[in-house]
Amino acid sequence: DAEITQSPRHKITETGRQVTLACHQTWNHNNMFWYRQDLGHGLRLIHYSYGVQDTNKGEVSDGYSVSRSNTEDLPLTLESAASSQTSVYFCASSESGASYTDTQYFGPGTRLTVL
Amino acid sequence: DAKTTQPNSMESNEEEPVHLPCNHSTISGTDYIHWYRQLPSQGPEYVIHGLTSNVNNRMASLAIAEDRKSSTLILHRATLRDAAVYYCILISYGQNFVFGPGTRLSVLP
Numbered sequence: 246d247a248e249i250t251q252s253p254r255h256k257i258t259e260t261g262r263q264v265t266l267a268c269h270q271t272w273n274h275n276n277m278f279w280y281r282q283d284l285g286h287g288l289r290l291i292h293y294s295y296g297v298q299d300t301n302k303g304e305v306s307d308g309y310s311v312s313r314s315n316t317e318d319l320p321l322t323l324e325s326a327a328s329s330q331t332s333v334y335f336c337a338s339s340e341s342g343a344s345y346t347d348t349q350y351f352g353p354g355t356r357l358t359v360l
Numbered sequence: 361d362a363k364t365t366q367p368n369s370m371e372s373n374e375e376e377p378v379h380l381p382c383n384h385s386t387i388s389g390t391d392y393i394h395w396y397r398q399l400p401s402q403g404p405e406y407v408i409h410g411l412t413s414n415v416n417n418r419m420a421s422l423a424i425a426e427d428r429k430s431s432t433l434i435l436h437r438a439t440l441r442d443a444a445v446y447y448c449i450l451i452s453y454g455q456n457f458v459f460g461p462g463t464r465l466s467v468l469p
Contacts, residue, residue, distance in 0.1 A: 278456070278457075280459075285461070286461060287447060287458075287459030287460050287461050287462060288404065288457075288459040289459070290456050290457070290458075293456060303456065304458075335403045335404070337403070337404075345390075345391075345392045345451040345452050345453055345455065346392060346409070348406040348409075349396075349404075349406065349457065350406075351402075351403030351404050351405065352403055353402060353403055354401075354402070354403050
C-alpha cells in the first residue's frame with residue numbers, strides 16, 4: 246500500500262544546530278507540504294512543492310528550507326534550530342493540480358524539541 | 361484571517377448522531393468546503409469535501425446551507441474512535457489549506 250512516512254518520529258536537539266526532518270511518500274504525488282502544529286493550535290504551512298525542483302514559502306517559512314530533487318522526498322531543514330521551533334511537524338502530499346479539490350494525505354508527524 | 365468559525369468543543373454519546381457546525385459567512389463562490397479530522401497523536405485525515413450540494417461518503421455526510429454561509433458535518437453513529445479534532449477548511453483555486461483550531465469532539469461511552 247502507498248504511504249507517507251516521516252523520520253525521525255522524535256528528535257531532541259540543541260539551539261543552533263542544523264536539523265533535517267525527512268518525508269517520503271510512495272503515492273507518486275506531485276504536491277508535498279510541510280506543516281507545524283503547536284500545542285492547542287491548528288496546523289500552519291511552512292513550505293510546499295508542486296513538483297521536482299519546485300519549492301514555495303508558506304505562512305511560517307522563516308528559519309526553514311526545503312529542496313525537492315525527486316518526486317518521493319521533501320526534506321525539511323532547520324538551518325539553526327531555535328527553541329521557538331519546538332513543535333510537531335507534519336508532512337503531507339496530494340496528487341497534483343487543483344489543490345482545492347485534492348485530498349491531502351498526512352504523515353504520522355515528527356516531534357521536535359529544541360533545548 | 362479566520363475564514364471559518366467552529367465551536368471549541370462538543371460532546372456526544374456513543375452510537376448517537378453528531379452534528380458538527382461550521383460558519384463561513386464570507387465564503388466566495390469558488391471556495392470548496394473541506395473537513396479533516398485529527399485523531400490523538402496522529403496526522404490529520406481527510407473526511408469529506410463539497411462545493412454546493414450535500415455530499416455523502418462512508419465516513420460522514422456534509423450538509424451545506426443553501427446560501428453556503430454555513431455547513432454541518434454529520435457523523436451518523438458516533439463511535440469512540442471518532443473522538444478527534446475536526447477541522448472545517450475553505451479553499452479556493454491557488455490557495456493552500458489554512459487550519460484553524462477546530463472542534464474537539466469527545467465521545468462518551
